[in-house]
Amino acid sequence: MLYPLSFLRKPIRGVFLLGLLISLSSCSTAIELESGLQRTLTPIRHANTSTLSIAYYDSGPSDSSAPVVILVHGFPYSIDTYVDVVPKLMVQGYRLIVPYMRGYGTTTFLSPTTPRSAEQAALGKDIVDLMDALHIDKAIFAGYDWGTVAVNAAAALWPGRCSGMVAANSYLIQNRQTAWAIAPPASLANRWYFYVFLTPQGFGGLANDTRGWAETLWSKNSPQWNYTQAELDAAVPAFRNPDYVEIATNFYRNRLLYAPGDPAYAELAERLDSLPSIHAPSVTLDPDQAPVFPATDGSSTAQHFAGPRVHHIVHGCGENIPLQSPQVFADAVIEVAALGNHHH
Numbered sequence: 001m002l003y004p005l006s007f008l009r010k011p012i013r014g015v016f017l018l019g020l021l022i023s024l025s026s027c028s029t030a031i032e033l034e035s036g037l038q039r040t041l042t043p044i045r046h047a048n049t050s051t052l053s054i055a056y057y058d059s060g061p062s063d064s065s066a067p068v069v070i071l072v073h074g075f076p077y078s079i080d081t082y083v084d085v086v087p088k089l090m091v092q093g094y095r096l097i098v099p100y101m102r103g104y105g106t107t108t109f110l111s112p113t114t115p116r117s118a119e120q121a122a123l124g125k126d127i128v129d130l131m132d133a134l135h136i137d138k139a140i141f142a143g144y145d146w147g148t149v150a151v152n153a154a155a156a157l158w159p160g161r162c163s164g165m166v167a168a169n170s171y172l173i174q175n176r177q178t179a180w181a182i183a184p185p186a187s188l189a190n191r192w193y194f195y196v197f198l199t200p201q202g203f204g205g206l207a208n209d210t211r212g213w214a215e216t217l218w219s220k221n222s223p224q225w226n227y228t229q230a231e232l233d234a235a236v237p238a239f240r241n242p243d244y245v246e247i248a249t250n251f252y253r254n255r256l257l258y259a260p261g262d263p264a265y266a267e268l269a270e271r272l273d274s275l276p277s278i279h280a281p282s283v284t285l286d287p288d289q290a291p292v293f294p295a296t297d298g299s300s301t302a303q304h305f306a307g308p309r310v311h312h313i314v315h316g317c318g319e320n321i322p323l324q325s326p327q328v329f330a331d332a333v334i335e336v337a338a339l340g341n342h343h344h
Contacts, residue, residue: 039234040080041098044106049129051114051264055106056130059086060095067163068136069333070127071098074145075248076214077320078105078238080231081144084326089333097139099130101146103247105238116243118146118251119261120173121268124153128161137161140340142333144168144285144321146251156276157268163280164336166329168321169293170284170301170311175273179257190291193217197249198258206248210239222318224289231323277306281339283332284309287317287325308339 041057048054057079060066069089071082079098086096100107103118127150131139141151141162148167155162156173188195196202206213214235218227238244253259261269282305286295298311314321314328322329 039083041083041086047130047133049133051110052102053108053110054099054130056097056099058097060090061093066093066095068095068097068139070139070141071096072143072147072150073101074147076217078235080234081320081323085322085330088330092334100238102126103241103243105241109243115262116246116250117262118247119254119265119269120149120153120272121265122262123150124157125268127154128158131161138163140164140333140336142166145319148172153272155278155280157271159279164340165278165280165282166332166336168285170298171304173272173275174255175275176257179255194252197252198256203245203249207245211236221290221292222320222324224316225318225324275304277304279306281307281336282309283336284311285314285321285332287314287319287321289317290319292319
């Protein structure tokens with residue numbers, strides 16, 4: 001497999017990361033708005049896997065019989081994406097686990113020598129590794145954007161661990177052989193940042209202004225979303241992770257074959273290239289105001305779902321469905337749980 005621009009294979013660590021002296025502990029501090037409402041998920045707990053110390057929010061019933069939902073955020077967002085989804089599901093009796101992905105918040109690598117890979121196999125395995133650390137056998141997986149990649153990979157590779165899946169944009173597992181497939185110019189224009197992040201300018205620019213990049217991507221990827229500056233400010237501490245820039249850019253470099261994967265995930269990566277089916281009951285959501293992945297009727301991805309699947313278009317919503325339309329996202333979790341009960 002070719003990896004052009006070979007200089008990109010060398011990690012560019014710490015060059016521009018001047019803001020990192022700010023205490024990471026701010027990630028677990030509640031931010032109070034003028035309304036007095038808590039707009040962050042706190043407190044933050046930590047659990048160790050073989051490679052990571054994963055920071056996560058855990059709420060709801062702690063008894064082992066409570067159904068578990070793992071909610072996975074995207075880029076450039078934080079766990080506070082789910083701040084309005086969590087209470088809606090808590091009252092339904094769910095236990096909610098909301099982890100910071102590798103490279104975000106206070107999720108940290110245990111070893112300085114572990115490759116800072118954001119490949120799809122790693123993101124999927126992180127979910128299952130966290131379940132192992134917390135002694136959770138099965139859970140509903142739910143996500144959007146990077147979170148969809150993660151929950152797709154986990155559900156496909158570990159079907160016995162997934163009792164149901166909610167995924168924005170349905171199925172985002174990638175066969176690397178198609179990474180360079182020709183795409184229409186309008187599609188490439190909407191994915192402009194995928195390609196900027198292949199360059200040192202993209203890496204340095206993100207390191208220099210994580211908030212500005214988040215603001216630009218929130219606006220462009222959800223053009224009808226009137227998010228508040230307070231919502232943006234609440235996400236910014238998640239970007240102060242020392243590995244954030246390397247992980248964020250590696251996600252796109254790896255998907256476009258400009259960076260190799262971590263050899264530790266080679267076997268899983270090859271299995272994902274075959275586009276494995278998802279057997280768990282699934283509810284898929286296509287937001288119709290998210291230009292990176294235009295909304296569909298779901299038929300183009302139907303072959304990837306071997307179990308029961310319901311597809312919805314979410315009208316007037318951009319890519320971050322749980323923050324922009326939390327009731328829709330919570331309802332999808334409840335729907336997939338019912339789908340699973342009916343299926344069994």
